[in-house]
Amino acid sequence: MKIKKIYSALIMTILALGIIINVNAQKGNIKNDIFWNTKDGQPLNSQGGGIFKFSKPVDGVQKYYWYGVHYEEADIYRNAPYITLPNATFKSVPCYSSVDLVNWTFEGDVVTKDDVNKTGKTWVGRLGVAYVKELNKYAMFVQHDSEVLIMLSDSPTGQFIWHQKINMEKMIGTSNTGDQTVFTDEDTGKSYLIYSYGRGRNKIYVSEIGVKEGKVNLLDCTQIFKGESREGNCMFKYQNKYYMFASNIYGWDASFAYYLVADDIRGPYLPTNDMLVTKGASDDFAHVSQTGFFFSVKGSKQETIMYCGDRWADFAGNGLGYNQWCPISFDEQTPYFNSLSSWNINAKTGEWKVAKDNNYVKNGSFEADRRHIPSPVKPIQTELTGWTNVVIEGNKISLDTLTSPVINYFNTENDRKIVIGEKSLNITDKINFKRKTSQTITSSPYVKLENGLYTLTAKVKNTKGFTNLEMYALSSSKKLTYSIKGENTSWETITIKDIRVKAGKVEIGFLADGTANAFCQFDDVTLVRN
Secondary structure (H helix, E strand, C coil), X not given: CHHHHHHHHHHHHHHHHHHHHHHHHHHCEEECCCCCECCCCCECCCEEEEEECCCCCECCECCEXXXXXXXXXXXXXXXXXXXXXXXXXXXXXXXXXXXCCCCCEEEEEEEEHHHHHHHCCCXXXXXXXXXXXXXXXXXXXXXXXXXXXXXXXXCCCCCCEEEEEECCHHHXXXXXXXXXXXXXXXXXXCEEEEEEECCCXXXXXXXXXXXXXXXXXXXXXXXXXXXCCCEEEEEEEECCEEEEEEECCCCCCXXXXXXXXXXXXXXXXXXXXXXXXXXXXXXXXXXXXXXXXXXXXXXXXXXXXXXXXXXXXXXXXCCCCCEEEEEEEEECCEEEECXXXXXXXXXXXXXXXECCCCCCCCCCCCCCCCCCCCECCCCCECCCCCCEEEEEECCCCCCCCCCCCCCEEECCCCHHHCCCCCEEEEEECCCCEEEEEEEEEECCCCCCCCCEEEEEEEEEEECCCEEEEEEEEEECCEEEEEECCCCEEEEEEEEEEEEEEECCEEEEEEEEEECCCCEEEEEEEEEEXX
16 A cells, blocks of 8 residues: 555656646747737737846846737737727737746736827837936837827836927937837947838938936937838847848838848948848748847857747738747858747747747748739739749739739638638639649758658638649658548648658648639648657
8 A cells, every 4th residue: 555655646746747847848938920928818918119128127136028019909809810900099008027038927007098198199109118327217218199209217117107209300300200119238238219210211210318408318310221111120239240120111011121230339230221131031021020129138058139020910910919039040140030930948048949839831821921912013022922833734923913813812801710810822713724832841050840750731722623632741752642622612621640851851832733713722831840
């Protein structure tokens, strides 16, 4: 009896340890393409903001503070992501705190409607916070209607009170900024407002934040870029170089992530007035997001720069989740965007790695593209981002809108109750056709596609009229297929299991051999390691 009791106790201990190990393993996980919650399970709402680590710890504990806007539409879309909403209605500025950048505690609404709507209902967004040591205050800079509002608080989590509004006319020629963020240089302790010209957004500026005539203000103004219109302006510092990032002028939609580099925060930035597209961000428009802000995790073993992208899904309908965070790697001073759906970060050491449940497909829900493709207008393109089409028989895919097939489908509200987002892959033609749509997935310089078994899934909806319709996976000359038989009037999930990936490369895709006007749609494609 005693032996049985000891054995039972041992089993219970092992199980308990297993649970503890599992919980701890999940603590450092950042999962994109979902709506985020606080650590106590409440909805986390933070759009168009930033994370700040202040030099003056509160109660002796160094925390990260995350500020952003809670729009009323964020709650509506979260509960019904099959409806794209037309307006952005300010609700509050919540503050969240964390010690590990993964588990966040809601500290309270530090700005409310009553605080900012003194002049009536207005636009409130694109904000950041700087610690102003001369006044021992925390200053929040907010885009407020057609000017910049500065609000002050005695603590990071306290109520921010109206301080003054800045009209930017004398400084840059417009009363408002385009997009803006706050950047703090940890090496100097100085904070800056990074912003663009209010009309057209074809110029970007840096202004130091400080005290002027007893009030928090902008001390100077340096133009660091003039060229193509840009938004989502934000900055980080890595190995003594300053990186200026921005997105295209695409409204609420996703964009490439563009950048410039300088040795001094005021420049000169190179290439001069000609932003570069970040490597790794092209296959899915920076994980279907706009540049939001960056955060530097300076750990005991390495420094990791976190890209924190805004996905304005409530207003663009382009997927789930408002915050898409991905790690940045570097080839000397050239940044590389690692588009991941799931990865782990150790805030103490600064190390990161790909999580086991990462989806290796880029633009798998076909939400990166903002228009019907092919598109003869900005952005001009004939392929879906991340995917390749081969027309074996049928009309050529081209900018000729009279003959070319449209290769993405705009999902209906009923579709979106089953599949994610506004768009899906569309394979059809006005004449008999045979077509292949594929994506080749390989190891990147910083993310290895490990050898092993993987599972490929997708959702499909199709008419009759196909002599062959299949999903396939091909690696090392071995091909596995899923043949779709008959008509699927509603979305069906299809799966190929045990795909053996070798040599860090696999091709996935769809083959369709159809008669004129037959059509099929595919959506929500995932490739996850078993």
